Amino acid sequence: MSESKFIVRKVAVLGAGVMGAQIAAHLVNAKVPTILFDLPAREGDKNGIVKKAIDGLKKQKPSPLAGKGLEQYIQPANYEEHLHLLKDCDLVIEAIAERIDWKADLYHKVAPHLGERTIFATNTSGLSINTLAEACPEGVRPRFCGVHFFNPPRYMHLVEIIPCASSDAAMLDHLERFLVSTLGKGVIRAKDTPNFVANRIGVFSMLATIANAEKFGIRFDVVDDLTGPRLGRPKSATFRTADVVGLDTFAHVVKTMQDTLPDDPWHGLFKSPEWLQKLIAAGALGAKTKAGIYKKDGKQMFVVDPAKGDYVGAGEKGDDAVKDILKIADPAEKFRKLRESEHPQAQFLWACFRDVFHYIGYHLADIANSARDVDFAIRWGFGWSVGPFETWQAAGWQQVARWVDEDVKAGKALASANLPAWVLEADRVGVHFADGSFDAASGKRVGRSTLDVYARQLAPARVLGEASAPLGETVFENDGVRAFSTGDEVLVVSFKSKAHAIGPDVLDGLNTALDIAEARFKGLVIWQTEEPFSVGADLASMMPAFMMGDWDAIDATVRRFQQTSMRLRYSQVPTVAATQGYAFGGGCEFAMHCDKVVAALESYVGLVEVGVGLLPGGGGCKEFALRAAQEARGDILPALKDYFMAVATAKVATSAVEAQEIGYFRKTDTVVFNAYELLYVAKQQALAMAEAGYRPPLKVKGFPVAGRAGAASIKGQLLNMLEGRFISEYDFTIASLIADVMTGGDVEAGTEVDEQWILDLERKGFMQLLKNGKTQDRIANMLTTGKPLRN
Incomplete structure (x- = not known):
């Protein structure tokens, strides 16, 4: 019988300073209910100090919180009234000021209230863990160790675990598993020397x-x-x-x-x-x-x-x-x-x-x-x-x-x-x-850690000199992609282009990979060997056709892009996008069309085409029009307006959780905290769908659109923004065209259209903008400076 697993149901953080509050924030990001303690306030609400700290989390940039309203899952508490709550916590992290005397006082106060299996860890950037352990009652010492988060805790990958002489080995393993898989951290075990490693x-x-x-x-x-x-x-x-x-x-x-x-x-x-x-x-x-x-x-x-x-x-x-x-x-x-x-x-x-x-x-x-x-x-x-x-x-x-x-x-x-x-x-x-x-x-x-949690990291961080052969066995490769298998019946596709931009070679490679997956594999995963997932369409590859005015060639590329998105949606095998870093433009559109997204928490997602004077042309407008129709209870416009604003303002989600809130990702998509576990989880999801007897979704016969009236309503709002000088005249032109596409064009409200109808509008709108000198200026500026031009 193996040892029983360690389940973290609740965590307490002692100390609501900068580090304590942000550690609490990252715990609730990971759906771990957290109690945040501090001293009782001298006047008014005794939880005043903690409540102020929790309120402060909402204003910080970059945000310690991954989504809206998560701070409500941090329960405020103070040492005078709430120590009894510690008995229900599986992990208690002390994060008060770096003074051994203050920490020792607190340990004497809280130790009697800890549960008998509670792990007690001190977050310190350099104090001696063995000295601090001596301030703990003897019974607590086997469950005591140092843990050092780096600031800001949500974004910094490193956490150091520092055992003391009495730390129990199994306890340290439990803590490492939790930090690695639940909180997504890179853990090293440090010796108890000043400031650690x-x-x-x-x-x-x-x-x-x-x-x-x-x-x-x-x-x-x-x-x-x-x-x-x-x-x-x-x-x-x-x-x-x-x-x-x-x-x-x-x-x-x-x-x-x-x-x-x-x-x-x-x-x-x-x-x-x-x-x-x-x-x-x-x-x-x-x-x-x-x-x-x-x-x-x-x-x-x-x-x-x-x-x-x-x-x-x-x-x-x-x-x-x-x-x-x-x-x-x-x-x-x-x-x-x-x-x-x-x-x-x-x-x-x-x-x-x-x-x-x-x-x-x-x-x-x-x-x-x-x-x-x-x-x-x-x-x-x-x-x-x-x-x-x-x-x-x-x-x-x-x-x-x-x-x-x-x-x-x-x-x-x-x-x-x-x-x-x-x-x-x-x-x-x-x-x-x-x-x-x-x-x-x-x-x-010394070899790598053999702790079971690392078996989930199919492509772990490597140091120079370690084996760095490409992962898996290559099944197919062209100039745009490498498709490989690690022997479990899932075909994995990685892009080879710079910043994983999507050009003709990537489109060809992905389509060939889909052919192979349908013939020989149970599923297909798009996963990149490093960030970003994709910055979107490769505009530079369109330049030769653009310079020669070969609009038919560009139109054919956009059509091919749309067909590839639709193949990801209606393929005979389940498709999964494993995102981390930027998933912009066409990269976001591909993810939206896969059966499932498995996203690293730090995925930054958006349909950002407006920045280069274009509209989403790879199925993004169509997808939002379809989702609005599916979500609407009667009137489509309210659901559509939020999606329209996301596209028209090139709104970027600053976490995978926010991408779900905006609607780029679905609520049913999976968020993974450790990016090194992405590929493992994505493949498991593909296999699970295959094992459940996967069939592609039935093609949508028809769905209602908001029509001319919907477009007129949106344009009324845009006019106010133009008059208030929030947007330029050309922004107004682009946004109006996006409104026409997403509302289904020149038709009555409630008219039923199919996906191809909107895809055609989308492609025509894309080409119309591409021929405009102002869009050409925006593209040229982005390609030369990397920054958007507002003309």
């Missing part, structure tokens, strides 16, 4: 960047230009990241390192620079106070210049010669050029990399269970596209190790500690291998 290395990297910027005299805005996307890191780069995190929070993490790591060879670096202390003292804490290292005055952006002790105009960029080095594809060549260049910005960049390599090489044995955990922690917690050990290995382990060693011995590095012997082994080619990643403490390679 991600903050220890990520914050060190920021401190090293600050120190090297000072050493080489590089302005902060230039540092951010050089250390953001050019290095495969977030747009917020270094100093903007500190502003976003909060300068007080950043200083607190640095202080933890200063206080708890006296023997670290880099200890001298663990202090907040004077300019940072001054900003904090002045209340300039970053984004939350609207001023920090950066501040905005009107339209002008300013940045702190420590040398001047004041703000200066921001916006300076890195030197072109240095940016050219960063464009070099071969990492070995790139590092050689940076190291050899005499340009201060190049020397600065090499120094930043060198100091991080030095630090992770020196500390791997004592802070992480393997090099893989370090790379995942930094990728998932700090948003780097490639982890630091992967970067080192890709650039040639031996050469980089020698360079770092030379710099250390020459006194150029930030610390004089020698690299450990394992780093300089003559035959070492790296730390990541097909059979596992290096653990410096044991000197062995």
Whole structure:
């Protein structure tokens, strides 16, 4: 008999501060009823503090909540009146301020009220878990551990689990399963060392960047230009990241390192620079106070210049010669050029990399269970596209190790500690291998976690050096798609185009895949190997026909697009779209026509064609007209108006849940929290439909439309928007045409039409707009700048 499964029916979060409230929000996103506790308010409603925090969730951007009204599932509570509610909670997460004495007091207060199987976890960014465990009664200690969510908890993939000496192994497994599958997180297990893995290395990297910027005299805005996307890191780069995190929070993490790591060879670096202390003292804490290292005055952006002790105009960029080095594809060549260049910005960049390599090489044995955990922690917690050990290995382990060693011995590095012997082994080619990643403490390679929940990740996150053969066995491939099978009778199709745009090759490939699936498989899943799902039609591929005025060729492509959507709807096998990231335009239309959508929570969905001066031409207008008719009880117009507004304003859902609310996805579609589980769930859904004796839906014989009268009513609203200058004249033209299409054209209200009728209107409207110079300007602007033009 296997151990009984751990079911999380309810969770309590202790502490309604920024992190506590947002953790509670993400729990209710995942349909986990949550009680949020804080101190009783001194006056008025005793739950006042918590209610204010819950109310605040609705105003935050990006939103911690995935859908409307979810905050009502967070139950407010206070420590004076409601501790008895803890006995019904399967998991209690403590998330109060980072003070050991306050946490210890709270543990004594809540421990007697915990259920006997309740997991008790502390959310801390760096305090000692073993020290905190001592504040728990003995009976609670086996169920106690650290859990470290990253801010903002809905969007950051990383959660660190930190066991203490007394943590029960089965309890840790239960918690990991819940975090991975229910909350959709990437979990690493960290050792109980100050700041754990991600903050220890990520914050060190920021401190090293600050120190090297000072050493080489590089302005902060230039540092951010050089250390953001050019290095495969977030747009917020270094100093903007500190502003976003909060300068007080950043200083607190640095202080933890200063206080708890006296023997670290880099200890001298663990202090907040004077300019940072001054900003904090002045209340300039970053984004939350609207001023920090950066501040905005009107339209002008300013940045702190420590040398001047004041703000200066921001916006300076890195030197072109240095940016050219960063464009070099071969990492070995790139590092050689940076190291050899005499340009201060190049020397600065090499120094930043060198100091991080030095630090992770020196500390791997004592802070992480393997090099893989370090790379995942930094990728998932700090948003780097490639982890630091992967970067080192890709650039040639031996050469980089020698360079770092030379710099250390020459006194150029930030610390004089020698690299450990394992780093300089003559035959070492790296730390990541097909059979596992290096653990410096044991000197062995460690394989991936064998916890059952990871069997659902058919294409898990990989580190460089792990097996990266394409998934499954290729059944068919052309220039647009690869169709493959993993041996379970479902054909999976992935697009090969840039941003998975849909052009002629993708249309041909998808149709061939449907032929093959109908002949030999039980179902078909559209799933991409990485984000996005699809940015929609490949406008660039239409350009040659467009330039030559070959309208018939374009008309044929649009017709083919519509036919492909309809094939997804009426195919002889069940079709499933597995979405994550952007599902725009034609990508959204394909998803709307599949039997089922399995969407990652972070799916951003919309029919956005208006942005390029077009209307949805792949069946989107038709689909909304049909859904409005099916949902209407009598009058079609009310249902249709919401759908019309979504199309006319190019409304984008900012989560899969919101996509269901708007109507791009159906209420019966499935939302998956862990994007790495998408393919598994999508295939299971396809198989379930097949096993239930799948038949394609019967073709709709006729459905009523809103007709001329409906279009007139919508245009009346549009006229008000035009007169109020909310939309341009050309927006009015496009929206009026969309109204004509979605209401069924020049017919009486209630007239019954079939799907092809609206598809034909849609295609004619699309072509009419495409021939208009203003639409052509919008398309050209989007293709050259990537931004919509409002003309």
